[in-house]
Amino acid sequence: MSTENPGIRTENSVNSITVSISEVLHQTAQPLTVLLGILELALLQAETITDYRESVERSLFEVSRLIDCLNQARKIAVGRA
Amino acid sequence: MPRLNGRRFILQEQIAEKSASIPSSAKLLVAEDDVPLAQFLKRGLQGSKYEVDLVHDGEIALQSLNTSKYDLLVLDLNLPKLDGMALLAKIRPSMPGLPVLVLTGRTGLEDRIMALDQGADDCLLKPFSFNELGARTRALLRRKNNGCGRVLQVGDLVLDRERFMVERAGKRIDLTSKEFSLLEYLMVNSRKPVTRAMIMENVWKAPYDANSNLVDVYVKYVRDKVDMDSPVKLLRTIRGIGYVVADN
Numbered sequence: 020m021s022t023e024n025p026g027i028r029t030e031n032s033v034n035s036i037t038v039s040i041s042e043v044l045h046q047t048a049q050p051l052t053v054l055l056g057i058l059e060l061a062l063l064q065a066e067t068i069t070d071y072r073e074s075v076e077r078s079l080f081e082v083s084r085l086i087d088c089l090n091q092a093r094k095i096a097v098g099r100a
Numbered sequence: 101m102p103r104l105n106g107r108r109f110i111l112q113e114q115i116a117e118k119s120a121s122i123p124s125s126a127k128l129l130v131a132e133d134d135v136p137l138a139q140f141l142k143r144g145l146q147g148s149k150y151e152v153d154l155v156h157d158g159e160i161a162l163q164s165l166n167t168s169k170y171d172l173l174v175l176d177l178n179l180p181k182l183d184g185m186a187l188l189a190k191i192r193p194s195m196p197g198l199p200v201l202v203l204t205g206r207t208g209l210e211d212r213i214m215a216l217d218q219g220a221d222d223c224l225l226k227p228f229s230f231n232e233l234g235a236r237t238r239a240l241l242r243r244k245n246n247g248c249g250r251v252l253q254v255g256d257l258v259l260d261r262e263r264f265m266v267e268r269a270g271k272r273i274d275l276t277s278k279e280f281s282l283l284e285y286l287m288v289n290s291r292k293p294v295t296r297a298m299i300m301e302n303v304w305k306a307p308y309d310a311n312s313n314l315v316d317v318y319v320k321y322v323r324d325k326v327d328m329d330s331p332v333k334l335l336r337t338i339r340g341i342g343y344v345v346a347d348n
Binding site: 045050052054055056059063064077080 | 229
């Protein structure tokens with residue numbers, strides 16, 4: 020039989036969820052920064068359709084990274100429920 | 101190109117002009133572990149005509165800083181092997197003049213305060229605007245060149261700290277060691293009036309004595325050499341305050 024205090028176990032579990040959410044939020048900031056930057060630079064520098072197309076493709080890659088972050092957050096939420 | 105509403109479009113145009121007008125021969129080290137973000141920063145900063153090296157962990161960042169000379173470090177705090185805060189602590193004693201722009205994804209105010217106290221010059225919270233990163237980079241490089249850089253310039257007066265050389269309109273001016281230090285102090289504080297007490301404390305490292313005219317005598321020596329042959333007088337007296345070096 021475990022001698023661990025159930026109160027402490029709950030607290031540890033909450034801390035672990037908080038750390039995970041914090042980590043996912045941190046990961047979200049990276050693709051958001053790139054996405055924002057790609058769009059800013061497209062407005063400033065893109066001149067041809069090819070330039071814009073490249074910006075769109077790179078934006079899509081960053082959106083896929085954002086979706087990964089969202090899915091990780093969902094998993095944490097499901098685990099918590 | 102799609103036109104946005106007037107004001108936003110003007111802002112973008114102004115940013116483009118600023119970016120294009122930088123004399124960007126500066127060499128930057130970007131230390132960022134997220135590879136897509138690091139590559140984006142490299143590409144974007146290269147687009148502003150900077151030379152950019154990229155590293156993805158703190159240990160390699162430290163090696164690069166010890167083997168190459170950089171004008172600015174863009175440093176992510178969350179680096180593997182040696183984190184950004186530890187890297188700052190290691191480099192600050194030997195590289196006090198290196199401008200460091202910290203990037204952090206941690207929203208806590210404490211992280212940013214700690215980074216600034218540890219020796220960072222500026223801090224950006226992710227996600228940040230690339231235009232803002234560009235503007236902050238320009239500001240840090242400008243400050244470095246004005247305050248701690250090798251060469252100080254006010255109008256056509258140039259002072260080279262490493263070569264111990266002063267020129268006005270391309271013509272060499274010979275100064276004694278103390279005159280050089282005095283002019284350097286005035287130029288570091290260009291456009292800001294400095295008092296006799298400030299000059300005494302910073303150039304002579306001695307307390308100001310109101311009965312002594314030492315500062316005025318040396319200012320006259322410097323002024324005679326710097327301004328004598330030029331119609332534009334750069335070293336001016338501010339009555340009741342002290343002196344200023346300015347080009348307008």
